[in-house]
Amino acid sequence: MKGRGCWETASVRSFCSSGCLNKFKKDDSGDDDETTSPTDKSELHCTIKDLSLKLDDLGTCNDLIAKHGAALQRSLSELEGLKIPYESSEKLKAVNERATLFRITSNAMINACRDFLELAETHSRKWQRALQYEQEQRIHLEETIEQLAKQHNSLERAFRSAPGRASNPTKSFSEGSFxxxxxxxxxxxxxxxxxxxxxxxxxxxxxxxxxxxxxxxxxxxxxxxxxxxxxxxxxxxxxxxxxxxxxxxxxxxxxxxxxxxxxxxxxxxxxxxxxxxxxxxxxxxxxxxxxxxxxxxxxxxxxxxxxxxxxxxxxxxxxxxxxxxxxxxxxxxxxxxxxxxxxxxxxxxxxxxxxxxxxxxxxxxxxxxxxxxxxxxxxxxxxxxxxxxxxxxxxxxxxxxxxxxxxxxxxxxxxxxxxxxxxxxxxxxxxxxxxxxxxxxxxxxxxxxxxxxxxxxxxxxxxxxxxxxxxxxxxxxxxxxxxxxxxxxxxxxxxxxxxxxxxxxxxxxxxxxxxxxxxxxxxxxxxxxxxxxxxxxxxxxxxxxxxxxxxxxxxxxxxxxxxxxxxxxxxxxxxxxxxxxxxLEEKQRASRRRRLEACARGCGSEDAEKETDVYMPLWFEKRVDPHTGEMACIYKGGYWEAKERQDWHMCPNIF
Known part of the structure; x- marks a missing residue:
């Protein structure tokens, strides 16, 4: 069992020192936005290159797994040759079978990744051609629409300036054109x-x-x-x-x-x-x-x-x-x-x-x-x-x-x-x-x-x-x-x-x-x-x-x-x-912060945010609308009288 512990320690140290796991996690977290919707050929090439590097990392991991897996199986075979109780022998056989299955599974994973990369390389050329075609069609459509818009405006101007245009605005309706x-x-x-x-x-x-x-x-x-x-x-x-x-x-x-x-x-x-x-x-x-x-x-x-x-x-x-x-x-x-x-x-x-x-x-x-x-x-x-x-x-x-x-x-x-x-x-x-x-x-x-x-x-x-x-x-x-x-x-x-x-x-x-x-x-x-x-x-x-x-x-x-x-x-x-x-926007934010602090002192911190949002208008007041049942701001008077007196002392300094 000492050999088993040594294999685990060595394999983990070897895998971590290679940087494969860390690099794989780092690359995978930052590539989603770059690879899901490539817009040109260079970006596609970068995507394929990144995938190739990841596949190389997986290949390195696979080699390590195969190497240490073989060492594990040799150690287990040596243990089976020793004179040990029957119960321990059966457990060693089960461990040996699991190690074999693990190696087969890792090989299958590497092969699947390699097939995925080949498929991506094959289809990337089709994606690039389709994308190029869509870009050309979009440019052509924009030019066509712009040309049609210019022609439409020209026709409208010509129609409006036509000397024989009907002057009765209700003629088309009464004739049935709606x-x-x-x-x-x-x-x-x-x-x-x-x-x-x-x-x-x-x-x-x-x-x-x-x-x-x-x-x-x-x-x-x-x-x-x-x-x-x-x-x-x-x-x-x-x-x-x-x-x-x-x-x-x-x-x-x-x-x-x-x-x-x-x-x-x-x-x-x-x-x-x-x-x-x-x-x-x-x-x-x-x-x-x-x-x-x-x-x-x-x-x-x-x-x-x-x-x-x-x-x-x-x-x-x-x-x-x-x-x-x-x-x-x-x-x-x-x-x-x-x-x-x-x-x-x-x-x-x-x-x-x-x-x-x-x-x-x-x-x-x-x-x-x-x-x-x-x-x-x-x-x-x-x-x-x-x-x-x-x-x-x-x-x-x-x-x-x-x-x-x-x-x-x-x-x-x-x-x-x-x-x-x-x-x-x-x-x-x-x-x-x-x-x-x-x-x-x-x-x-x-x-x-x-x-x-x-x-x-x-x-x-x-x-x-x-x-x-x-x-x-x-x-x-x-x-x-x-x-x-x-x-x-x-x-x-x-x-x-x-x-x-x-x-x-x-x-x-x-x-x-x-x-x-x-x-x-x-x-x-x-x-x-x-x-x-x-x-x-x-x-x-x-x-x-x-x-x-x-x-x-x-x-x-x-x-x-x-x-x-x-x-x-x-x-x-x-x-x-x-x-x-x-x-002006910064001044408005500063005013809101001051109201927030004042309300926090007067109403308590838990209600401060809520009370700050209740702004008291100067010329309108909140009432229940009897026809809709909703709260609405209704004019309460005083503005035109203040203008007559030119008394604006109550107005805030917002500019």
Whole structure:
């Protein structure tokens, strides 16, 4: 038995001194990321070389095992020749058999590793060829898509400048095209053409009919089909009379500098993380804060001004729905990220003279980023919301989910509307041109009358025959009866058509059944304003967006207009803006640490982290929303009075 102990000691010492075990463990732990997805031939060669070295190490181990195994078997044979008790002899035989099996197993392991290396060497050449082919196809596809995009833009410009283009914006809808280009060339009868909606959402078919024929045909079975106040309110909604403004606003900002920066190089290590926690340089921003972007929702406020005069709640709902869709029209080309507001940052829009409203936003939470917003209009409506931005980077695309309810109340009628925003998706993060899509359903509810509107934002599909960025929906009264069909696109315009009669259609081949709506010709609700000249070099800002960061006297010291890094970026000084942005972020972190320490002294260390996160806004307060049952920040007043007095002593120093 002394010989057995010597063999074990010698073999272990020999194996460890060779460094095989340590080297094998070290190499194996660091090679996963390098060998699983090789990108070029040199990396494949390095991978094969590493595998060969590991196989050599295993071969050395095998030689040692064979050498010491043979010595073990000789020692055991010598022991068997000695005169020992029968029981000990049987145990020696069992040990000898196990040693033989161990040597056979180690040889089999080495042979399997050698076969694996040969197989890897054989297939590596196939992998390299396949990878090279995919890279060439990707480059070719990118070039093709870029060329198609240029041709598409050229065709759009040629179409817009064509002298024979129809001037009536509702012509295509009333002729039965439902805003699709093919409707202009359709040879079918305009009164009998059918239009399919989305299969997965509001499932209906619309038939356009003439009002006079319909009244004769239907008589009293469908009730009145007259447009009530809609003829006066819904018609020509987009034509807003504009008098000479009392304050001259700016119409341009400095052109965007041509800085090249690879977004993927920054975001590739941030997959699955919250976007607001990713340190991003200003190169990917636009010179507006999230509070100013939230205020941009008011660009088509005239829709709500007109809705005040509606005597029918369902007609008012049509205008409210058009307003909810119009807020997305500014995002179609806006791929840059707005600045994350500092905690306590505010933004006011005091435009009572020309827009008839006052708007105030305050950043009430930093993680997660949350902003409270309140709007008062002298025309008889108020809007308020608290929006929390939840965003996730998924690798190929970025999902932005605004959480929180939007409230709109008309003072005269008491109609109170509530809805939530849809999901925004930024595509082509890795390769290609960035583009934005809006998807999901929006439900608008009038809590006074129980009228409802269901809107569907159809996601973009390359193979779909639908209009890009299409939105469709149905407005129903308190009894659930459909009254209006809505259709359009979130980047161009929305139209509504009065429903005269509804009936079920015949089941399709897949067993699904749609509702057939017979409607009057459509009326235009909203049409997007054209972008200013040179907008492509000014971050695709609209006329309103160009004025939001304009310097203004008398605002609170926490106003976004006074944010130094944002102002430097707007002027084109991006390097200085990045330095200033880092200073502000560090200042905000220091403020949070001070609150944490103060809370730890006052509340105890265990509750310190929890209490620190409960930030007390300056102009808003937390209340339970009676309509949604959720906690939300509601404007508590005092801001405009403080502005009148120019008393800002209560404002924190955040810049």
């Amino acid at each position: 805003l699709t280009p093919k409707g202009e060339d359709s040879e079918e009868d305009e009164d009998t053409e059918y239009f399919d909606a989305m299969e997965d959402s509001t499932s209906f078919i619309t038939v356009i009919t003439e009002a006079k024929e319909d009244r004769k045909a239907e008589g009293g079975t469908t009730g009145s089909v007259e447009w009530t106040s809609t003829d006066n309110v819904l018609d020509n909604t987009s034509l807003v009379p504009k008098g000479p403004p009392k304050v001259k606003r700016r119409v341009r900002i400095p052109d965007k500098p041509n800085y090249s920066l690879n977004l993927w190089s920054i975001m590739k290590n941030c997959i699955g993380r919250e976007l607001s926690k990713i340190p991003m340089p200003v190169n990917f921003n636009e010179p507006l804060s999230m509070l100013q972007r939230l205020t941009e929702d008011l660009e088509y406020h005239h829709l709500l001004d007109k809705a005040v005069h509606c005597t029918s709640s369902v007609e008012q709902m049509c205008l409210v729905a058009a307003f909810s869709v119009s807020s997305y029209s500014t995002t179609v080309h806006r791929i840059a990220k707005p600045f994350n507001p500092m905690l306590g940052e505010t933004f006011e829009l005091d435009r009572l003279d020309d827009m008839g409203l006052r708007s105030l936003c305050e950043q009430v939470s930093h993680h997660p980023p949350s902003a409270a917003h309140h709007v008062f209009s002298k025309h008889g409506w108020s809007l308020w919301q608290e929006i929390t931005i939840s965003s996730k980077f998924r690798g190929k695309y970025l999902s932005i989910m605004p959480l929180g309810a939007i409230h709109l109340e008309f003072q005269a009628s008491g109609n109170h509307y509530v809805w939530r925003k849809s999901t925004s998706t930024v595509h082509n993060i890795i390769v290609g041109k960035l583009w934005i899509d809006q998807t999901g359903d929006i439900e608008i509810v009038n809590h006074k009358t129980k009228d409802q509107c269901q809107l569907k934002f159809l996601p973009y599909s390359y193979f779909s025959k639908e209009v890009h960025r299409k939105v469709s929906g149905v407005v129903s009264d308190s009894q659930g009866k459909a009254q209006y069909v809505l259709s359009g696109s979130w980047d161009e315009q929305m139209e509504c058509a009065k429903i005269v009669q509804s009936s079920p259609s015949s089941p399709s081949s897949d067993g699904k059944q749609k509702t057939v709506y017979q409607t009057l010709p459509a009326k235009l609700l909203w049409k997007k304003y054209p972008l200013p000249e040179n907008a492509e070099n000014m971050y695709y800002f609209s006329e309103l967006a160009l004025t939001l960061n304009e310097h203004e006297e008398g605002v609170a010291p926490t106003d976004s207009r006074l944010r130094p890094d944002q102002r430097l970026m707007e002027k084109g000084h991006w390097d200085e803006a990045n330095t200033e942005k880092q200073r």
